[in-house]
Amino acid sequence: MTVDQAVAGHAPPDISAGPVQSSLAKGEAREREEVRRGVTVADGGGGPELARVVPVSGRRRSVPRWLRRTVGPLALLVLWQVLSASGVLEADILASPGTIAATAGDLVSDGALPSAMLVSLQRVAVGLLLGGMTGVVLALASGLSRLGEDLIDATVQMLRSIPWVGVIPLFIIWLGIGEAPKIALISLGVAFHLYLNVYAGIRGVDAQLVEAGTSLGLSRWGLIRHVVLPGALPNAMTGLRYSLATAWLALVFGEQINADDGLGFLMNQAREFFRTDVIVVCLVVYAILGLIADFLVRTLERLLLQWRPTFTGQ
Amino acid sequence: MTVDQAVAGHAPPDISAGPVQSSLAKGEAREREEVRRGVTVADGGGGPELARVVPVSGRRRSVPRWLRRTVGPLALLVLWQVLSASGVLEADILASPGTIAATAGDLVSDGALPSAMLVSLQRVAVGLLLGGMTGVVLALASGLSRLGEDLIDATVQMLRSIPWVGVIPLFIIWLGIGEAPKIALISLGVAFHLYLNVYAGIRGVDAQLVEAGTSLGLSRWGLIRHVVLPGALPNAMTGLRYSLATAWLALVFGEQINADDGLGFLMNQAREFFRTDVIVVCLVVYAILGLIADFLVRTLERLLLQWRPTFTGQ
Amino acid sequence: MATDVHGSVTDTDTEPERRPYPGPVDSGAAVEVGGLVRSFGDRAVIDDLHLTIRPGEFVALLGRSGCGKSTLLRVLAGLDREIDGGVLVPRRKAVAFQAPRLMPWKRVWRNVLLGLPGRPERDAAIRALEEVGLGHRADAWPKTLSGGEAQRASLARALVREPDLLLLDEPFGALDALTRIKAQRLVAELWQERGCAVLLVTHDVEEALLLADRALVMEGGRIAYETAVDLPRPRDVSDPRFGALRARLLDRLGVEGKEGPEARETEPGTHADTSVAA
Amino acid sequence: MATDVHGSVTDTDTEPERRPYPGPVDSGAAVEVGGLVRSFGDRAVIDDLHLTIRPGEFVALLGRSGCGKSTLLRVLAGLDREIDGGVLVPRRKAVAFQAPRLMPWKRVWRNVLLGLPGRPERDAAIRALEEVGLGHRADAWPKTLSGGEAQRASLARALVREPDLLLLDEPFGALDALTRIKAQRLVAELWQERGCAVLLVTHDVEEALLLADRALVMEGGRIAYETAVDLPRPRDVSDPRFGALRARLLDRLGVEGKEGPEARETEPGTHADTSVAA
Amino acid sequence: GGASRADGGGGSDSGTDGKGSLTLNVGDQKGGSEALLRAAGELDDLPYKIKWSTFTSGPPLLEAVNAGAVDIGAVGNTPPVFAAAAKSKIKVIAGTHSRSDGEAILVKKDSPLKRPAQLKGKSIAVAQGSSANYQLVASLKKAGLSPKDVTLNYLQPADALAAFTRGKVDAWAVWDPYTSQALDQADARVLTTGQGVVNGLSFQVAAPAALDDKKKAAALKDYTDRLRRAQNWVFKHPDVWAKAWAKETGLPEKVALDAVKRTRGTAVAVAVDKRAIASEQQIVDTFAKLKLIPRSFDFGEFVDPRFNGDLPPSSTAPRTYGKAR
Numbered sequence A, B: 001m002t003v004d005q006a007v008a009g010h011a012p013p014d015i016s017a018g019p020v021q022s023s024l025a026k027g028e029a030r031e032r033e034e035v036r037r038g039v040t041v042a043d044g045g046g047g048p049e050l051a052r053v054v055p056v057s058g059r060r061r062s063v064p065r066w067l068r069r070t071v072g073p074l075a076l077l078v079l080w081q082v083l084s085a086s087g088v089l090e091a092d093i094l095a096s097p098g099t100i101a102a103t104a105g106d107l108v109s110d111g112a113l114p115s116a117m118l119v120s121l122q123r124v125a126v127g128l129l130l131g132g133m134t135g136v137v138l139a140l141a142s143g144l145s146r147l148g149e150d151l152i153d154a155t156v157q158m159l160r161s162i163p164w165v166g167v168i169p170l171f172i173i174w175l176g177i178g179e180a181p182k183i184a185l186i187s188l189g190v191a192f193h194l195y196l197n198v199y200a201g202i203r204g205v206d207a208q209l210v211e212a213g214t215s216l217g218l219s220r221w222g223l224i225r226h227v228v229l230p231g232a233l234p235n236a237m238t239g240l241r242y243s244l245a246t247a248w249l250a251l252v253f254g255e256q257i258n259a260d261d262g263l264g265f266l267m268n269q270a271r272e273f274f275r276t277d278v279i280v281v282c283l284v285v286y287a288i289l290g291l292i293a294d295f296l297v298r299t300l301e302r303l304l305l306q307w308r309p310t311f312t313g314q
Numbered sequence C, D: 001m002a003t004d005v006h007g008s009v010t011d012t013d014t015e016p017e018r019r020p021y022p023g024p025v026d027s028g029a030a031v032e033v034g035g036l037v038r039s040f041g042d043r044a045v046i047d048d049l050h051l052t053i054r055p056g057e058f059v060a061l062l063g064r065s066g067c068g069k070s071t072l073l074r075v076l077a078g079l080d081r082e083i084d085g086g087v088l089v090p091r092r093k094a095v096a097f098q099a100p101r102l103m104p105w106k107r108v109w110r111n112v113l114l115g116l117p118g119r120p121e122r123d124a125a126i127r128a129l130e131e132v133g134l135g136h137r138a139d140a141w142p143k144t145l146s147g148g149e150a151q152r153a154s155l156a157r158a159l160v161r162e163p164d165l166l167l168l169d170e171p172f173g174a175l176d177a178l179t180r181i182k183a184q185r186l187v188a189e190l191w192q193e194r195g196c197a198v199l200l201v202t203h204d205v206e207e208a209l210l211l212a213d214r215a216l217v218m219e220g221g222r223i224a225y226e227t228a229v230d231l232p233r234p235r236d237v238s239d240p241r242f243g244a245l246r247a248r249l250l251d252r253l254g255v256e257g258k259e260g261p262e263a264r265e266t267e268p269g270t271h272a273d274t275s276v277a278a
Numbered sequence E: 001g002g003a004s005r006a007d008g009g010g011g012s013d014s015g016t017d018g019k020g021s022l023t024l025n026v027g028d029q030k031g032g033s034e035a036l037l038r039a040a041g042e043l044d045d046l047p048y049k050i051k052w053s054t055f056t057s058g059p060p061l062l063e064a065v066n067a068g069a070v071d072i073g074a075v076g077n078t079p080p081v082f083a084a085a086a087k088s089k090i091k092v093i094a095g096t097h098s099r100s101d102g103e104a105i106l107v108k109k110d111s112p113l114k115r116p117a118q119l120k121g122k123s124i125a126v127a128q129g130s131s132a133n134y135q136l137v138a139s140l141k142k143a144g145l146s147p148k149d150v151t152l153n154y155l156q157p158a159d160a161l162a163a164f165t166r167g168k169v170d171a172w173a174v175w176d177p178y179t180s181q182a183l184d185q186a187d188a189r190v191l192t193t194g195q196g197v198v199n200g201l202s203f204q205v206a207a208p209a210a211l212d213d214k215k216k217a218a219a220l221k222d223y224t225d226r227l228r229r230a231q232n233w234v235f236k237h238p239d240v241w242a243k244a245w246a247k248e249t250g251l252p253e254k255v256a257l258d259a260v261k262r263t264r265g266t267a268v269a270v271a272v273d274k275r276a277i278a279s280e281q282q283i284v285d286t287f288a289k290l291k292l293i294p295r296s297f298d299f300g301e302f303v304d305p306r307f308n309g310d311l312p313p314s315s316t317a318p319r320t321y322g323k324a325r
Ligand SMILES: Nc1ncnc2c1ncn2[C@@H]1O[C@H](COP(=O)(O)OP(=O)(O)OP(=O)(O)O)[C@@H](O)[C@H]1O
Pocket: C040, C041, C045, C063, C064, C065, C066, C067, C068, C069, C070, C071, C072, C098, D137, D143, D144, D145, D146, D147, D148, D149, D174, D176
């Protein structure tokens, strides 16, 4: 449910006009009571002011979720078009959606964009996998044991704040200029995000449930599998949201190193050669990737978190 | 409590040797029972195997938390020194801590680092403030109402995935080359991180508590203040963790724009000029900032989340 | 008796009904439910339920576990609106839920004051907590309370309010005998003083008969049985009429009904003729 | 009777005691507690408590709300180790907590099977759930259960295990009369069949006397009162000895003790002579 | 050109050309050496393999050289200065000399600024540490100004373009092809060029380890020869090259052709001789004075003259397509 729903059918008690209440205020209450009960049946009394509980239909949301969620992005698109058409947004500031679409069309038809996406997708997939595993394992190690936390958490918190651009030279020295440093960059970003959220999730699991699991005779691993991890899942989903976006963002840096294809490369090159329209196409692709990631995570959440009757509702 | 603790004093029931259990298995259980109760007082019976519940002292952790947390970072430092001293880590790969300390000393004594920190700190402060407010307000709008969510959430999820380097030219066009675009970049990073976590937090608040709040006659704002926000606080803390780091990281990009001072500038410049030692000093500064941020958030958490008996323990 | 007063009509201040249902709307009732349906999936947990509660009336609601009592309470509290049918309730309601639902991030005394108008003082909360025997735990975090303590805190939170309708969902379930008696007395006193309508969900037939003007039994999604408890107050469990009522109710609730007025004296409590095999 | 068998010593398989406490260690007991202290801050909720439960013994634990019953159970379950004193418990324990503590992310039937050794089948869970009248809700998410349903699921979860010690913390508190009787019967049957030791926390004196071999009253952090329930099974609440025991226990629990064997017949249930002012 | 790529596969293998057991790792930029050699047909009969690695700009390329990840790569006249200042493991082994008309200070067409001296007090965009940075300082000096007399706005080219277009800066010091692009698209005009102010050199920078390897050294020699021939080819076929270059980089063809005629096509291969070293040393000293590098050093230590051979001296005048636009 949302606050809307919660509050709508339920006006806040409007007692504010009354005198300041004492805890279980007796004196004043008794007087009122006498009036009402007819000890002094003055006006014959009357029931309290009633309000109708307005039914809401369970299936009132006929517009599917994903459709309603396109409203915002579409509105943005329309705004962009309107501003471009009306000349407020000059072409040299930001090309109109039409121009961008044309450029995108070119990039697709000459194969530049598809091949870039494909190359990047592979990197992202590997990076997500490696980084995801690292992040979750670290989070488990430090979430589940005090010793792990002492050793790992501060270290990760420290490394996490490091700007990875600055480490690219070191990466080149350590990992060469092949796929390794690119994937390492992606993995790093992913790992830190997952770590942070999964760790927070683990540390947010209700201790009562952990106790219950222990008392049911769950082994250490059973406890992790059946209690701790599911309990950390909502946070892990937030972590996944981050990770998906981060993996693609890391390309912008990763594909500075010896790349001649990929989304990040495309964007860097466009920036290098002032291809503003290509830059915007890349940005739009990123935005779409963001929407896809969001959709994926939402779907996952619907599947995995259906047990969760939270404020989210529906 | 940690799993360590939970499991240690409580060995998992070792019933695995027994035959497969039926739900409330009657047959086999009855036989055993008869033996035990003495229906066939064969061996005189015996109590079950007992285990001692080993007391743990409440104040067993004499080493303060923050001290134990320095172990990881210190170990890393020692490792670095050892590798450097033993020649495994050559100076041209990564200078030794000593060299770095010397460079840091130079940077401090000639005022470059302090002045950079000061300049950046101001930017970070303003950016944190603006971005923090924006992020929280957006998260509230979209966390609290369905309409808000439909309009805002997808849009933010989309914009969040955009690589901001690509947008710097637009920022310059819109905001000039003064402080504005730098602070805008910081704010953006901060806002997105806070948004994502606070939104997840709001949507993770127990619906039962929201109901309780509503039934207590809380107004919309009261509900937000007393139920939704406190419930979202654990996630907001994770968001804050992110934000603090992100604000400083955004400097690396923000201070590409017409800056001649600041930590990000220092680092970019060092990178441009192949000053590996300065880069490493910057990285170390970032790492220390990360530790400070972690310390701040932990302190805040201790203050604000003491009501929360989670797996965190103590 | 408290229940024989009902006065003139008050404005209901709501839009005209969308779906007319039988039964008076403009009576001076505190609760008016007509044709209420609440389904979860295919299962109609509440199915064409009708219920009127007069202002100042104390109604006890009994029924099997899972029969929909809490669901009805949530509807009356205005918390569940995925319903069909007409429901009229006072604006001012207070609820003590079946689970305590204390805000874990507020100390007990702040939980008690939550949502009260004005700037209520800590003292007010302490007084309320003392009435339920929890004064010493006022500064505790909710999650450190024992089961019964949490339930009492939740009760205190409902009772400091001054509602026209008090909804209590098994408020004494986790209390020991003595504490329970005290809490029952407290509720009775407050009800007497304030004259609000009370709907008390309970599994304890005696409790229902000691406190209520009327006892309802819910079954099959509706009020399947209803009986006025027209005993003088203070009530005495040893009163033969009490015993008769109890027997009838227990019978209705499915506990083997050996209990009649004549058998009463040998059949104490709700456990009637329960015997445990050994 | 089930409780008169105790046999030879079994190895306790633990390190030698750090803090010796009075009382036998090597007896064939199912639970051995000596000099147990558990403090929250300055307050010693359990203060020098001694308790021995024989294998196969059914013990009921009564006491005022907040007196430390659940705390004791948590210690016995091995969940709370910030204690002083000696505690010996069987390795195989099962607990039904006061709050249901179902894993919200597992459907009811999976909750029931959680932690069982081997690869128990869904059927096993369904059977256990049917015994507590919850077969039809086996596939529900825990948070959609009613209060009583959740409590029964939690009970079923404890009962499918085959422990040497069964710890039940007010397992019938949220159940209606009939369901409660059935659940009590179920526990009694299982206990009979398995011969495990049971520690049952309850607020219902009759329940305690119907089920237990021994009833304890906790007060001031220790077992302040203890009485054997040496009545033949099946027990009958109308038995005068039952009434006498109930009266004594109620008296000990602070409910005005008009009840004596002679007054029993007019004082049904735990509510004794409660009267509510009106 | 561009049809003969051996394997066009994705991944980091930008591609390999040639046959043989020896593999030369070449660092490149988009539209750089690879495109040049391919367009000129110099990759068709390679007796060794070349593995191409593409970088976005000179500095990361030199990082890779320093790390030994690539054997050789082409960069402008400034990145080696910084790399050398950081004691990177690099050796300059060959150079080209081209016109410096592309190194320009641009102003808007309608700007009141006519002479460099008028820049006093103005704000100027420049990428820190780029060749334009040196050009700006040198041009200012020539006009009797010091960097302190102007407001320097450090901006990367893409960002500077935005700032320049919207008039957030008064002038912009930049190099080709950005110069051509700005002239074409951003209503810019040239206030002054670097001709006669900067040395107009570009370098092939190799990893010392590769030079120490006899076989690789031979390949490097062959590689630089091929580059020199390709450069000659470019001069003769500016249109073909401009087209190929534009295709590689996404530059508009017109801009590419302008840039080729203004700068790129004018390059002649020259020796890294004393004179070249001296002119680089000048940059070193200037930057040291500006505190862009911690201290001055001898640039000669980072030069390996072994391939100078019969190459013309670095003072050789670049070619020209006649009057630069
Ligand atoms: N959100 C839900 N989704 C599906 N079924 C639900 C949901 N909420 C409640 N139910 C079911 O509706 C029925 C009625 O629930 P309710 O909580 O009203 O029972 P109750 O009468 O209060 O029982 P108890 O005495 O055990 O508290 C139960 O069977 C319950 O499982």
